[in-house]
Amino acid sequence: MPSLDPPPQEEASSSSASPLPTTLPFPPLTKSHILACSYPSWYSLFRPHTPKARVIPLPATFTSYLRSDGIVLPPSRPGTPRASTSDDEGFFSSSALSSASDSDDEAADPSASWPETHAAIRATLQDLGGAAVPKLNWSCPKDATWISATNSLECRTANDVYLLLKSSDFVTHDLEHAFDECVDFAPPQEGQDIGTVLEQDIDYALVLRKHFRLNPALEFRVFVRRGKVLGMGQRDLNHYDFLFGLRPKLKERILEFWRTEVRGKFSEESYAMDVYVPPPHDRVWVVDFNPWAVRTDPGLWSWLELLTMEDPEEEEEGVEEVVVRLRIGSAEEVGNGKEQEVEEVSHLEDDEEGEEAEETVAGLADTPGPEFRLVMRDDPEAYMFNSTRYSAHKLPRDVVDASQAGAGGMREFADRWKEMLEKQSREANARESDGDDDDDDE
Numbered sequence: 001m002p003s004l005d006p007p008p009q010e011e012a013s014s015s016s017a018s019p020l021p022t023t024l025p026f027p028p029l030t031k032s033h034i035l036a037c038s039y040p041s042w043y044s045l046f047r048p049h050t051p052k053a054r055v056i057p058l059p060a061t062f063t064s065y066l067r068s069d070g071i072v073l074p075p076s077r078p079g080t081p082r083a084s085t086s087d088d089e090g091f092f093s094s095s096a097l098s099s100a101s102d103s104d105d106e107a108a109d110p111s112a113s114w115p116e117t118h119a120a121i122r123a124t125l126q127d128l129g130g131a132a133v134p135k136l137n138w139s140c141p142k143d144a145t146w147i148s149a150t151n152s153l154e155c156r157t158a159n160d161v162y163l164l165l166k167s168s169d170f171v172t173h174d175l176e177h178a179f180d181e182c183v184d185f186a187p188p189q190e191g192q193d194i195g196t197v198l199e200q201d202i203d204y205a206l207v208l209r210k211h212f213r214l215n216p217a218l219e220f221r222v223f224v225r226r227g228k229v230l231g232m233g234q235r236d237l238n239h240y241d242f243l244f245g246l247r248p249k250l251k252e253r254i255l256e257f258w259r260t261e262v263r264g265k266f267s268e269e270s271y272a273m274d275v276y277v278p279p280p281h282d283r284v285w286v287v288d289f290n291p292w293a294v295r296t297d298p299g300l301w302s303w304l305e306l307l308t309m310e311d312p313e314e315e316e317e318g319v320e321e322v323v324v325r326l327r328i329g330s331a332e333e334v335g336n337g338k339e340q341e342v343e344e345v346s347h348l349e350d351d352e353e354g355e356e357a358e359e360t361v362a363g364l365a366d367t368p369g370p371e372f373r374l375v376m377r378d379d380p381e382a383y384m385f386n387s388t389r390y391s392a393h394k395l396p397r398d399v400v401d402a403s404q405a406g407a408g409g410m411r412e413f414a415d416r417w418k419e420m421l422e423k424q425s426r427e428a429n430a431r432e433s434d435g436d437d438d439d440d441d442e
């Protein structure tokens with residue numbers, strides 16, 4: 001992944017009265033921090049609070065297959081022609097993926113190099129009820145869903161899994177750039193293979209999570225810095241009226257969960273924790289732990305503010321549900337405070353979760369304690385170029401494009417970067433003085 005260093009000092013400070021930060025003040029990134037956020041590292045600690053999943057260790061033969069160019073899938077059944085239309089082909093037909101390197105139907109079966117892994121994946125899919133969402137140690141192939149017939153992460157066969165993993169840049173990042181920016185990582189010397197170097201420290205694994213229909217509105221990212229929750233916010237960048245009424249309850253549950261189940265248990269002091277809080281919103285599920293690093297998408301926050309904000313006051317144990325009936329904007333804009341129809345969210349575990357729609361109307365404003373950000377209707381933050389889906393991965397691409405466009409390109413990029421920092425700073429100030437303000441028309 002290209003460096004995310006902001007533009008040079010003179011670009012950022014030349015025209016502004018108040019000096020702007022020119023680098024993001026992250027603490028030094030270490031391999032041990034990255035490894036602590038690897039799914040197989042934390043899963044055993046939080047298993048009772050994690051949707052049903054299985055971790056399959058991956059041999060070097062399999063990771064080499066993932067790193068190799070081209071997409072060659074195993075035949076649907078060993079020994080059968082690729083054009084088979086058996087049920088085992090899942091969403092994808094392996095015959096449809098024949099490429100230049102695979103011009104005849106008799107290309108070698110790649111799974112011959114990792115038969116146990118192939119068998120384990122097939123058995124695990126069955127064990128998980130026939131449909132799972134794949135992930136490597138840190139990343140899910142969210143950027144590759146376009147290649148799936150269902151446009152989703154749902155996999156029904158081993159070939160569905162391989163196709164998503166092999167099509168994903170995010171997965172490639174795990175395989176080739178896991179320790180980028182780590183101060184204690186020596187990049188490979190000439191002639192050394194990155195895979196071999198990384199695998200000295202990393203036990204690669206495939207995580208298969210039982211697939212369920214989750215409601216993206218109820219996924220949140222919680223930012224913890226030096227052992228204190230700084231804030232939290234939606235992961236999905238759409239506006240959901242019903243979240244405003246639920247905010248006090250969600251916040252209380254998430255903070256309580258963090259205090260009782262995560263604090264003192266997860267080894268790291270700074271990280272971004274992803275949680276899912278399905279109806280009836282009494283139980284918090286851990287989806288992921290992400291490094292405190294620029295590679296993690298700050299979502300509705302910006303890294304600049306997360307890194308520079310004051311430490312919060314000591315946590316109040318048990319934030320109360322405060323009923324605050326503020327009128328912000330029009331009635332239509334603030335919504336009715338009731339949750340809309342909620343998607344099915346069963347199968348988090350072996351036992352079923354309740355699915356009743358939440359009717360609590362507890363207020364629309366945020367309660368005291370760490371700020372809980374929601375997307376306002378027409379919130380510009382949802383549309384900022386650096387806050388769109390997978391922005392942490394798009395930004396480096398911007399840097400790459402800018403660098404390829406020569407000095408002019410870099411200057412233009414630097415200007416955009418400066419504008420972005422200024423905008424974030426303005427918005428942080430406005431938020432501080434105005435509180436919830438859904439009329440922001442920037």
Ligand SMILES: Nc1ncnc2c1ncn2[C@@H]1O[C@H](COP(=O)(O)OP(=O)(O)OP(=O)(O)O)[C@@H](O)[C@H]1O
Nearest residue numbers: 051133138139140209210211212219274287288290
């Ligand atoms: N068991 C599941 N069934 C269906 N969808 C799931 C399941 N688990 C996760 N997802 C979806 O996949 C998304 C990505 O999962 P996850 O957060 O683990 O990936 P990630 O690569 O770590 O993402 P990020 O880069 O944002 O940290 C989740 O936000 C959720 O919407």
Ligand SMILES: [Mg+2]
Nearest residue numbers: 138288289290
């Ligand atoms: Mg993650």
